[in-house]
Amino acid sequence: MTPLEAVVLVFVIGCALAAALLRDVLSAIIAFAAYSLGIAVIWVILQAPDVALTEAAVGAGVMTLLLLLTIAKTVRPESDASFEDVRPRSLVVVVAFAAVLLATVPALPAIGAETPVTTGEVTSYYLENAYEETEVGNAVTAVLAAYRGFDTLGEAVVVFSAVVAVLMVLRREVMA
Amino acid sequence: MILDILLTRYNYVVVALLLPVGAYMMIENRNLVKKVIGMNVFQTGIFLFFITAAYREGASPPLVGDGGAGVTYVSPLPHVLILTAIVVGVSLTAVALALIVRIYAQYGTLDERRLREAYADE
Numbered sequence: 001m002t003p004l005e006a007v008v009l010v011f012v013i014g015c016a017l018a019a020a021l022l023r024d025v026l027s028a029i030i031a032f033a034a035y036s037l038g039i040a041v042i043w044v045i046l047q048a049p050d051v052a053l054t055e056a057a058v059g060a061g062v063m064t065l066l067l068l069l070t071i072a073k074t075v076r077p078e079s080d081a082s083f084e085d086v087r088p089r090s091l092v093v094v095v096a097f098a099a100v101l102l103a104t105v106p107a108l109p110a111i112g113a114e115t116p117v118t119t120g121e122v123t124s125y126y127l128e129n130a131y132e133e134t135e136v137g138n139a140v141t142a143v144l145a146a147y148r149g150f151d152t153l154g155e156a157v158v159v160f161s162a163v164v165a166v167l168m169v170l171r172r173e174v175m176a
Numbered sequence: 177m178i179l180d181i182l183l184t185r186y187n188y189v190v191v192a193l194l195l196p197v198g199a200y201m202m203i204e205n206r207n208l209v210k211k212v213i214g215m216n217v218f219q220t221g222i223f224l225f226f227i228t229a230a231y232r233e234g235a236s237p238p239l240v241g242d243g244g245a246g247v248t249y250v251s252p253l254p255h256v257l258i259l260t261a262i263v264v265g266v267s268l269t270a271v272a273l274a275l276i277v278r279i280y281a282q283y284g285t286l287d288e289r290r291l292r293e294a295y296a297d298e
Binding site: 001005006009012013016017019020025028029032035036039042043046047048049050051054055058059062063066067069070071073074075084086087090091093094095097098101102104105106108110111112113114115117118119120122123126127130131136137138139140142143144148151152155158159161162163165166169170 | 188189194197203210216230239250256259260264270274275276277280
């Protein structure tokens with residue numbers, strides 16, 4: 001673990017906790033935007049530049065914009081305290097959930113080790129043949145647009161449905 | 177032992193902390209907008225799991241076009257899945273927030289408990 005990774009990971013957890021515990025919704029949204037930016041840096045560290053670009057543009061950008069538009073359309077609840085009350089009942093459930101997840105961590109391979117994900121048949125095929133077969137230099141783009149093109153078509157259908165759903169739900173507010 | 181796991185599997189430890197934080201926000205925060213933020217925190221926790229699984233020590237981003245022989249690349253497949261998941265997640269968030277705006281127009285509050293009371297009164 002490099003110092004940069006440690007700092008970014010601690011920053012990300014801190015931002016997530018801030019978003020969870022700050023009572024004021026605007027503060028929580030700002031904490032979430034910082035969280036998305038930290039996550040985008042983690043994607044760069046993990047050699048995933050495409051995911052980092054998408055996360056920074058969509059996660060930190062569009063998502064924050066949507067959240068801000070929502071609280072502009074609604075009202076910020078008047079807050080007497082700056083932090084949420086933590087109720088023990090749900091804390092117990094969440095700590096148990098964390099314990100179960102942490103118990104699985106030792107069974108996972110070390111980060112950066114050769115695993116079936118990184119050296120398996122499918123990955124090897126994409127890395128060896130993507131450029132010859134699709135003439136796209138970026139293997140991520142090649143898989144996204146060529147090999148798994150139907151997935152991307154499905155994604156486009158989801159985005160289209162979401163736009164239709166948003167317009168239907170907001171018709172009275174937006175159009176009138 | 178525990179320190180060794182923390183030093184070699186730190187991202188998975190962060191995943192195991194982010195998912196409960198997201199779940200906590202969805203369960204406990206009373207404001208609907210904060211529940212949506214919690215859903216997104218939960219999602220990015222899962223993304224971190226996938227992208228970490230794709231990582232290989234000393235590997236380059238999967239730009240195979242300008243690579244030579246002997247270059248190791250990270251796996252492109254989890255990256256593609258997560259790219260799709262990010263876009264789907266934003267679509268989901270957009271619909272959820274539109275419904276929240278609509279709920280506010282109808283009931284005048286985004287507080288879960290007051291909404292329950294208003295719903296019980298109808």
